[in-house]
Amino acid sequence: MPELPEVETTVRDLRPHLIGRTITRARVTWERSVAQPSAKEFTREIVGYKIAEINRRGKYLVFGLERATTEDERRRAKEQRADYQTNRPSDHPTKFLLVHLRMTGQFGFHEPRVKRDKHQHVHLLLDDGRELRFHDFRKFGRWWLVDNPEHVVGKLGPEPLEMSKREFLKRLRARRGRLKSLLLDQTFVAGVGNIYADESLWYAKIHPLRDATTLTDNEASDLYNAIRRVFKKAIGVGGTSFDATYKRINGQSGEFQEDLRVVGRAGEPCYRCGTPVVKTVVGQRGTYYCPTCQTLK
Numbered sequence: 188m189p190e191l192p193e194v195e196t197t198v199r200d201l202r203p204h205l206i207g208r209t210i211t212r213a214r215v216t217w218e219r220s221v222a223q224p225s226a227k228e229f230t231r232e233i234v235g236y237k238i239a240e241i242n243r244r245g246k247y248l249v250f251g252l253e254r255a256t257t258e259d260e261r262r263r264a265k266e267q268r269a270d271y272q273t274n275r276p277s278d279h280p281t282k283f284l285l286v287h288l289r290m291t292g293q294f295g296f297h298e299p300r301v302k303r304d305k306h307q308h309v310h311l312l313l314d315d316g317r318e319l320r321f322h323d324f325r326k327f328g329r330w331w332l333v334d335n336p337e338h339v340v341g342k343l344g345p346e347p348l349e350m351s352k353r354e355f356l357k358r359l360r361a362r363r364g365r366l367k368s369l370l371l372d373q374t375f376v377a378g379v380g381n382i383y384a385d386e387s388l389w390y391a392k393i394h395p396l397r398d399a400t401t402l403t404d405n406e407a408s409d410l411y412n413a414i415r416r417v418f419k420k421a422i423g424v425g426g427t428s429f430d431a432t433y434k435r436i437n438g439q440s441g442e443f444q445e446d447l448r449v450v451g452r453a454g455e456p457c458y459r460c461g462t463p464v465v466k467t468v469v470g471q472r473g474t475y476y477c478p479t480c481q482t483l484k
């Protein structure tokens with residue numbers, strides 16, 4: 188399941204393919220893939236927009252769209268100076284496309300004449316003749332076409348790689364409850380999912396069931412550092428590919444699965460102390476930790 192590093196990798200992989208491309212036709216073959224507006228309105232509205240930028244917020248991809256203007260239109264606007272002042276093409280996105288991959292969403296580029304497979308649910312034809320297709324086996328992925336991205340991502344907590352330690356501590360002190368669940372709460376910090384929560388807690392030597400209120404300042408500081416360390420390293424190697432649910436645009440796998448310290452290692456010796464790693468369930472999520480390094484105080 189894609190988390191922050193996998194979404195960041197997807198954004199970086201998509202940029203050279205999509206920046207500057209105009210969408211010339213859209214088709215939705217599973218209507219619920221589009222959360223807003225209706226699938227019908229979506230296919231009508233998005234045509235003619237140029238992709239100006241691609242960014243990430245938490246686990247969302249955020250495409251900034253501009254109305255495409257042809258060279259002719261630009262030239263005519265320049266000739267009519269007065270008009271140019273009022274009608275100049277916007278330097279800023281005027282519409283936003285947001286995509287959440289959820290469990291199995293993936294992008295791929297295809298020749299339009301290549302037959303669609305039944306797991307491809309959104310299809311955008313581009314002005315370079317290729318088709319961007321959204322492949323989503325489990326169908327939980329969602330697309331939004333909105334004027335203001337805050338309508339979709341406004342409630343997310345800060346980005347872990349952009350927040351200060353001070354801000355992290357302040358936010359932590361305002362919360363209670365099990366740390367594992369808190370880390371997965373996207374309103375606390377954006378982008379942390381199941382894998383990176385467990386890995387961060389292992390590095391910080393904190394038990395996943397510890398209550399947030401029991402952390403010392405030093406432990407909280409260790410956790411802050413651990414989250415950032417894990418994310419930076421994972422982004423550097425293209426994320427984690429456990430199975431076919433996450434692959435890079437070029438079909439390659441990420442490489443962070445080689446660096447996992449506890450996730451997927453139940454019964455194997457802890458890399459720090461040799462104690463067998465334990466798997467348990469916290470809030471219905473499989474959770475890995477070392478019972479010696481990460482004790483419940």
Ligand SMILES: [Zn+2]
Pocket residue numbers: 457458459460461462477478479480481
């Ligand atoms: Zn250990």
